[in-house]
Amino acid sequence: MSLSKPGPMSLVPFVSVENMMRIVVERGVERTLVELADYIEEDFRRWPQFDKTPRIAAHSPDGVIELMPTSDGRSYGFKYVNGHPKNVRSGRQTVTAFGVLSDVDTGYPVLLTEMTILTALRTAATSALVAKYLAPKGAKVMAMIGNGAQSEFQCLAFKAICGIDTVRLFDIDVKATEKAVRNLQGKGLNVVACKSGEEAMEGAQIITTCTADKQFATILSDNMVGPGVHINAIGGDCPGKTELHRDILLRSDIFVEYPEQTRIEGEIQQLPEDHPVTEIWQVMTGVAAGRTSDKQITLFDSVGFATEDFSALRYLNAVLKEHQGQQMLDMLADPDDPRDLFGMIERYGKAAEAL
Amino acid sequence: MSLSKPGPMSLVPFVSVENMMRIVVERGVERTLVELADYIEEDFRRWPQFDKTPRIAAHSPDGVIELMPTSDGRSYGFKYVNGHPKNVRSGRQTVTAFGVLSDVDTGYPVLLTEMTILTALRTAATSALVAKYLAPKGAKVMAMIGNGAQSEFQCLAFKAICGIDTVRLFDIDVKATEKAVRNLQGKGLNVVACKSGEEAMEGAQIITTCTADKQFATILSDNMVGPGVHINAIGGDCPGKTELHRDILLRSDIFVEYPEQTRIEGEIQQLPEDHPVTEIWQVMTGVAAGRTSDKQITLFDSVGFATEDFSALRYLNAVLKEHQGQQMLDMLADPDDPRDLFGMIERYGKAAEAL
The missing domain is CATH 3.30.1780.10 (ornithine cyclodeaminase, domain 1)
Structure with missing residues (x-):
C-alpha cells in the first residue's frame, strides 16, 4: 500500500x-x-x-x-x-x-x-411539474410571493416546464424583489415588481408562495384568492410554519407528496387529520383526478419529499x-x-x- | 467572487x-x-x-x-x-x-x-468502558470469538481500559485468527490461538462475541458459559441477527445502551418485550446497580448507539x-x-x- x-x-x-x-x-x-x-x-x-x-x-x-x-x-x-x-x-x-x-x-x-x-433546482422542478398537471390550461401569469433564494428557480421552472410568460413579484423586503428582478432580466420573462401581495396576484392563474418565517404567518388571506387558480405553496414546511389562511384550504382541492409527512409539516397541519387530500403520484399515474373544472382552486401543499x-x-x-x-x-x-x-x-x- | x-x-x-x-x-x-x-x-x-x-x-x-x-x-x-x-x-x-x-x-x-x-475504535472503546463497570474485578483473560475487522480493536481496548493481559482467539475461519495473532504481536498481550469456542473460553472472565453473519446463529451455547463471567456481545446488531443461545440470556443480567433500539436489534429480540434490562448509563451514573456478585453473569447486549x-x-x-x-x-x-x-x-x- x-x-x-x-x-x-x-x-x-x-x-x-x-x-x-x-x-x-x-x-x-x-x-x-x-x-x-x-x-x-x-x-x-x-x-x-x-x-x-x-x-x-x-x-x-x-x-x-x-x-x-x-x-x-x-x-x-x-x-x-x-x-x-x-x-x-x-x-x-x-x-x-x-x-x-x-x-x-x-x-x-x-x-x-x-x-x-441541487435542492433549489429540484424544489422548483417539482413545483412546475405538479403545476403541469394542476394549473389551469394556458396559464401564462404567475404571482411569486417571497423573493428569496428559491424564487428565480421557481420562475424559470414555470417558464420552461409550464409555459409561463409573466411573473409578478412581491416580497415584504423590497430589496429581495429588486434582486429577483435583476436576476430575471433577459431570461425571456415579463417581470413585474409589485408593491403588495394583492397587486402581485392581479391576473395570475398560478400563485406561488415561498417565504421563510418559522411561524404561523398568513401570506395569503381568503379574500385574495379568486376561483380557478392554482396555488403552489412552498414555504410552509415544518411544524408551526404555514403561509395560507385556513379558509383558503377549505375552498381548495389539496394535493400533497406524502400525506404522512405533509400532515406534520404542511399547510394542512391547520386541518383535521382526516381532511381529504390527493397524493400527487396518483394524479401522475392517472389513478386520481387532478383539475376537473375552471372554477376549482387547486393547492399543491408542498413540503419536499425524499424521493x-x-x-x-x-x-x-x-x-x-x-x-x-x-x-x-x-x-x-x-x-x-x-x-x-x-x-x-x-x-x-x-x-x-x-x- | x-x-x-x-x-x-x-x-x-x-x-x-x-x-x-x-x-x-x-x-x-x-x-x-x-x-x-x-x-x-x-x-x-x-x-x-x-x-x-x-x-x-x-x-x-x-x-x-x-x-x-x-x-x-x-x-x-x-x-x-x-x-x-x-x-x-x-x-x-x-x-x-x-x-x-x-x-x-x-x-x-x-x-x-x-x-x-472511527466506528471500529468507538465500538471497542464502548465495550471496554462498559466492561470496566460490569466485568469481575481483576479479570485478566478475555475470549475473543470472531476475529474479523473489529477483533484487534476489542483486544487492545480491553487491555488499555480494563487491564486484560491475555486474549484467547477463535474464529471458524482459521485465517482470520492467524491475521489477528499477527496483528497483536508485540502489543503487550499474551495471544492464544484456539481451535474452538470452548477452548477459547477456558479461564476467561470476559467473553467477547463479534461475528458477522446476518442470521440467527448460536455462537455461544448455554453449556459453554460458566457463572461469574461478563459477556460482551457485539455481533447481534440487527433484526434476525443474534449470537447467543436464549438460555444464556435467561441466566444473565442484561445491560443495554438504548432499550428501544436493542429490543429490535440486539440479543434480546429473542426475549419477550417486557424482559427486564438495565440501561448502561444508569450504571455509570450510579442510578442502577452493575455487577453485584461473583456468580452473576453480566451481559452487555451491544448494538451500537448514536450517542x-x-x-x-x-x-x-x-x-x-x-x-x-x-x-x-x-x-x-x-x-x-x-x-x-x-x-x-x-x-x-x-x-x-x-x-
Whole structure:
C-alpha cells in the first residue's frame, strides 16, 4: 500500500458547490430544470417501489436539521438539510444541504454532493411539474410571493416546464424583489415588481408562495384568492410554519407528496387529520383526478419529499460523466484484506515511519 | 467572487481515511481508545440531555443501510453506516461508515469524516468502558470469538481500559485468527490461538462475541458459559441477527445502551418485550446497580448507539487541531447575499466565460 494512493474502493466522487455551479452553467438552468423534472416524474410514477418514511427532524429554537432517506431497492439516497431562518442575519443560507447516493447491494456510497443548489433546482422542478398537471390550461401569469433564494428557480421552472410568460413579484423586503428582478432580466420573462401581495396576484392563474418565517404567518388571506387558480405553496414546511389562511384550504382541492409527512409539516397541519387530500403520484399515474373544472382552486401543499432528492441524486449521477471537475474523496477504508482494518493502520504507520 | 476561491462559510473540514490513519498512528491506538472511552462515558453520564431515536434502517436482502442521528442541543451528529456480510467476498468492508458533526444554532456542518476506522475504535472503546463497570474485578483473560475487522480493536481496548493481559482467539475461519495473532504481536498481550469456542473460553472472565453473519446463529451455547463471567456481545446488531443461545440470556443480567433500539436489534429480540434490562448509563451514573456478585453473569447486549458516534465525532473534532492533513471541502453554498443563490451561479457563469 502506498502512502499517497488510497485503494480503488475507498474513493467516492464529490460534487462541490463550484462543480455544481459549473454543471448548471454548462447545461443551462432551464435545461437542467426540465431534465430534473423528468427524473422526478419518473420516480413519482413508480411511487410504490420506494421505501418511504417522514423525514427525521431535530428541532431546536432557531431551526431544524433533517435527514431524508429513501430507496428504490437498487439505490439508496439521503439528504441532510437544515432550515434556519435567522441564518440570513449572519450571512448564512437559510437552507443548506448535502446528499449521498449509495448502492443497495453493497451499502457503498457512489456519490457525495452539495445539495443547496441541487435542492433549489429540484424544489422548483417539482413545483412546475405538479403545476403541469394542476394549473389551469394556458396559464401564462404567475404571482411569486417571497423573493428569496428559491424564487428565480421557481420562475424559470414555470417558464420552461409550464409555459409561463409573466411573473409578478412581491416580497415584504423590497430589496429581495429588486434582486429577483435583476436576476430575471433577459431570461425571456415579463417581470413585474409589485408593491403588495394583492397587486402581485392581479391576473395570475398560478400563485406561488415561498417565504421563510418559522411561524404561523398568513401570506395569503381568503379574500385574495379568486376561483380557478392554482396555488403552489412552498414555504410552509415544518411544524408551526404555514403561509395560507385556513379558509383558503377549505375552498381548495389539496394535493400533497406524502400525506404522512405533509400532515406534520404542511399547510394542512391547520386541518383535521382526516381532511381529504390527493397524493400527487396518483394524479401522475392517472389513478386520481387532478383539475376537473375552471372554477376549482387547486393547492399543491408542498413540503419536499425524499424521493425528489433521490431523483435529483440519480439525475446528477447520470449527467456527471458529461461534466468534469469532481473530486475523488478517500472516504471508505479499503484494506487489502477486508477483515484487516487494523493491519491497514499498522502498515500505514510503518510506511510513514520509513519516509 | 473569484472562480477558484469558495466563500469562507462554504468550507467543511474533511477527515479522509488516510488522515484518520495518520491521526490514530500519531496518537497511538491505545491512547486513542482510552481518550475516546472518556468522551463516550461523559456522554452516557449526561444521557437525558440527548435527543434519542432508534436508528433509521433500510433493509435489503444482503444488508442494511442505517442513519444514526442524535443531538445534545448544542451539537448534532449523525452517522451513515452499512452492514453487508457478503461484501467480504468482493473485497469490500462488511461495515463502512462516515459521519457529520453540525452546529445546532446554524444547522451548518462543522466536520465530515470517514467513520469506518472511527466506528471500529468507538465500538471497542464502548465495550471496554462498559466492561470496566460490569466485568469481575481483576479479570485478566478475555475470549475473543470472531476475529474479523473489529477483533484487534476489542483486544487492545480491553487491555488499555480494563487491564486484560491475555486474549484467547477463535474464529471458524482459521485465517482470520492467524491475521489477528499477527496483528497483536508485540502489543503487550499474551495471544492464544484456539481451535474452538470452548477452548477459547477456558479461564476467561470476559467473553467477547463479534461475528458477522446476518442470521440467527448460536455462537455461544448455554453449556459453554460458566457463572461469574461478563459477556460482551457485539455481533447481534440487527433484526434476525443474534449470537447467543436464549438460555444464556435467561441466566444473565442484561445491560443495554438504548432499550428501544436493542429490543429490535440486539440479543434480546429473542426475549419477550417486557424482559427486564438495565440501561448502561444508569450504571455509570450510579442510578442502577452493575455487577453485584461473583456468580452473576453480566451481559452487555451491544448494538451500537448514536450517542457513541456523537462522542467519537466530538472527540475527533477536539483533537483535530493537533493533527494536520484535513481537506477543506467546498460543500456549502456561500453567496455574497444569502438570498442570492441564483445570482451566485450566474456570476460564476460570467466569470467562467471571461476566462
